[in-house]
Amino acid sequence: MNTDIQHNQRIFGLDVVRATAILMVVFSHVYYLIDSSNPLLVSVSGLFGFFGVELFFVLSGFLIGTILLKKYISEAFTFKEIFVFLKRRWFRTLPNYYLVLILNIIVALVFGYSIDGWAAYFIFFQNFTEYKINFFTESWSLSIEEWTYLFVPFILFLTWIFFKKNKKASFIVTVLVLILFFHLLRYFVYLENAFSDMTTWNSNLKSLTVYRIDSILFGFVTAWLHMFYKEMLQNYKVYLFIISLHLFVFQFVIMNVLGFDIVATPLYYKVFYFTLTSFTIFLALPLFVYWSSSKTVFGKPIQLISKISYSMYLLHYSIITVLLKYLISSLDVDFSNAIIIASYMFITIVSSYLLYRFYEKPMMDLRDK
Template sequence: MNTLETQNTTRIFGLDVIRALAILLVLFSHVYYLIDSSNPLVISLSGLSGFAGVELFFVLSGYLIGSILLRQYVADDFSLRSVFVFLKRRWFRTLPNYYLILFVNLGIAFLLGYPSQYWYKYFFFFQNFKTYSIGFFSESWSLSVEEWTYLMLPFSLFFALKFGNQLSKKWSFLSTILLLIILAHILRYFNMKNNDISTMEIWNTNLKSVVIYRFDTILYGVLLAWLHQFYSHFLDKYKVYFLILAAHLFVLQFVILNVLGVDIISCPVYFLVFYFTLSSMIFFLTLPYFIFWKTSESVFSKRITFISKTSYAVYLIHYSIVVVLFKYLLNQLFFQLPTSLILFVYLGITFSLSYILYRFYEKPIMNLRDEN
C-alpha cells in the first residue's frame, strides 16, 4: 500500500506512526498462514488486523492526496493541466514499483502454477474494477482501488469547478467529495439488491475488494483534508475526543456487534452497504490526533520513520513474494522450524528486500520526479 508524500521536506511524525502501524497490522495478518495456526482467535485477529491496516492506509492516503489537491484547487485555476500534473506525479510515485513487482509476481505465478489467465488486466488495474479476477498478486486489489480513485477524483473536481461555478471553491470541493461518497453507497445498495452475497467469502471478493464499491474509503481521508484546511483549530481542539470516540466505535463494530450475533444474514444492509462507512469513519476520527503530532524525540522515532518510508515497498513485497515463496520452501522441508525462527526470517527478509527496493529503485525515481 502507498501513500502520497507531502510536498515539502518536513515529515509529520504522527503520520509516520500511522503508516508504520498500518503496515505492521498487514504484516501480522499473514502470520497464521506461515505458522499453520488453526487457533480461531489467531485467525480472527489476523483477519481484523489485515482489514484495519488496509483501511487505515486508504484513509491516510486520501488525507494526503486530498491536502495536495485542495491546495491546488483553491490557489490555482485548476485546469486540465493541473489534473495531469497531479496524475503524473502520482504515477511516478506508484507505478514503477507496482510494475516491477507485477513482473516478479508473473514469474512466481508461472513457476508455482497459480491462476494467471487474467494477467493482462493487472497492467491497467482492471483485475478487480467491476468483478474480482485476481488469481495471483492478491494484495494488488487495494492498489487498484487507489489508482482508480486517484484518476476519478481530480477529474471530478475539475468538472465540478467548470460546471458548478456558482459555488465557492471551498464548498464546490466539499460537495464533490460528498456526492462521490453518496454514489459509492448507491452502488453498494444496488449491488445488494441484484446479487446474492450471503457469505463472508463472497463478501470479501465480490464487495470488499471491488473498486466501484470501495473508492469512498479514500474519500473520507479527502474529507478530513478539507476539514483540516478550513477548520484546523476545531480538529486540534477536539482531536483527543475524536480518538476516544474512534476507539469506542472500533470496539462496537469489531467486538460488540459480533458478540450480539450481527452477521451478513441478519443485517444485510449493514454488511453490504454501511459496513465500510463505519470502518472508514473510525479511521477518519483517528487521524486528527496524529496529524498534529509533528515531531518526536523518542528512541523509537528513527525506526518508526524507517518503517514508514519503506511501507509501500513492504506492502508490495511481503505477501505474494516473501510469504508465498517462504511458505513453499517450508512445505518442502522434512522438519518443522520453530515459530520464532519463522517469524524472524519472515520479517528480516521482508524489511531487507523492501529497503533495497526503496533505496535503490523507489527513491531514485522519486528524486528524478522532483528534479523535473
C-alpha cells in the same frame, strides 16, 4: 501504499499511522505462513488485514486530498495541473508496482499458478467491476487507489468550472456527494444480490474498485477540515480520537458478540460496514495529523517502517510469504513458529528497504527533477 508527503515534509503522526497499517497487514498473513488454524489468530488476522488497508485508504485520501484541495482553491486547477498531479502519483506508484507484478508473474509461472487475465493487472482492471485476481492478491487495493487518483480529480475539475465563486463549499459538497454515491452503489448490491458468505462478500464487494472509492474520500474530508477549520480540529482531536476508539470496539467487538454477521445482518455488512470503518478512522486521524515530531527511541524505527511501507505491502505476501513457505516445506527441519515469524519479518523489512533504497527512492528523486 503511496502516501508520501509532498516536499519531504514528514509528519511523525502520519508515519505512525502508516507504520501501524503496514505492520497490521504484514501480521495478517502470519497464520497462513505457520499453517495455524487457531480461530482467535485467524479472526485477529482478518481484522488486522482489513483495518490495515482501510487505514491506508483514509490516510492516502488525506494526503492526496490536501494536494488537490490546494490546487482547487487556487486559479491553477487546470487540465495541465491535473496531469502534473497524475505524473507525480504515477512516478510514486507505478515503477514499484510493475516491477513486483512482473516478479509475481515469474513466481506464478515457476510454481504453476494460473496467470489468466494477467494483462488486466497492467491497467488495474483485475478487480474493477469483477474480481479476476488469481495471483498477486494484494493488488486489489492498489487498483482502488489508482482509479481514485484518475477519477476524482476530473470530477473536481468539473465542479471547479461551474462553481468557481464558492470553491470552499463546492469541494466538500462534491466529495460528500461522491461518498454518498458509492455508498448507494453498495446498497444496490444489497438489493440485487443475496449472497450470504464472506468469501463472496470479499470478491463481489469488499475488493471491487467500483464500490470502495469512498473509503479514500473520507480522507478528503479530513483534508478539507484541516485546511479551513484547523484550530477547531486541533482543539477537538483528542475527543474525536476517544469517540473513534469507542466506535472501533463497538464495531469489531460488541457487534460480533451481539451476533452481527452477513447472514443475520446483510444490510450492515454489505452497506454500512465499510462506511462505519472509514468514519472511525476519519475521527481518529486528526490526532495524528497534529503529531508533528517525536524524540523518543521509537521515532527512527517508525519512520523507517513508514518509508518502506509501500515496498513492504507489495513484497510481503505473494512474494516473500509464498517463497518462504515453500522453502520451509522443502527443508527437513522442524522450525518453531517464533523462528519462522522472526525470519519472515526480517526478510520482509530487509528486502523492502533494498527495494525502497535502490529503486523506489531513485524513481521519486527522478520525479522531483
